Amino acid sequence: MSKIIVEVKDLKKHFSTPRGMLHAVDGIDFKIKEGETLGIVGESGCGKSTLGRTLLHLLESDGGEIYYDGENITNIDQAKFRELRKEMQIIFQDPFSSLNPRMTVADIIKEPLIIHGIIKDKKKLDEKVLELMETVGLVERLMNSYPHELDGGRRQRIGIARALALNPSFIVADEPVSALDVSIQAQVLNLMQDLQKELGLTYMFITHDLSVVKHISDEILVMYLGKMVEKTSSKKLFEQPMHPYTKALLSAIPVPSLDVKRERVLLKGEIASPIEPKPGCRFAPRCPYATELCKDTDPEIEEIMPGHFVVCHYAKEINKL
């Protein structure tokens, strides 16, 4: 059985705002097995990117624990973290804004190797850059190009090559294909899957688009306003979504067959505020099944079926279980 490489327990990240504390991530738990992908899905503003950044220590957590390869890394010191940074990398959403426009492709890819003092010899650095470019499908003649001279797909390949430069084991991919055309999205997703198999990488793949993570994820965690609402295998989530919010998200994905009819669930009502949130289910103002109980009392995580976790007072009734 694969070992657990990343685990978070009750992770919290809150931000101070003029109107009170914004609960961006409010008690999230999950484990990711080595070589697997956990998809994190939710609408913009649900806290999924904050979750990824807090896990990587790009933001300081406000509660809970983070484990990497069995070690509690929640409060590690800077020196230890520098070492860990080689193991844990991030790929950003918008390759254009995350790449320095004044640096060539080669300079962008070699920068982490120089910062961490991994390779000092110029010839060896160039050889490593070429190796990384080949790994991500970039041809040698692009070495001296600048990001603005390349299309979105190639720019994202630079971002991936840069993330791979330090030979990481774990990568947080934060909306890595959202800024790309659909045809290029497929190419980048295929590349990420091939690299995962080849290098044994573990991914946390963050996206607002459930259809994007269907094939790349082993498990999917759905978030709503800082909280987890559902978590299970990708297969089960698409076959039998159980939380009303996941059902609505899935109903918005077009079905590529005229024989299959899927009823679109339109969410009405206002989105609750994540600032000083009131007790009760955060989805209640938009949920067609909400009762007084939902408005007053937080639902607990329940394993409705083996390996299928749902956070809803009425998950069994709604799903006729």
Ligand code: SF4
């Ligand atoms: Fe809807 Fe209530 Fe379930 Fe929340 S707890 S998802 S409001 S039924």
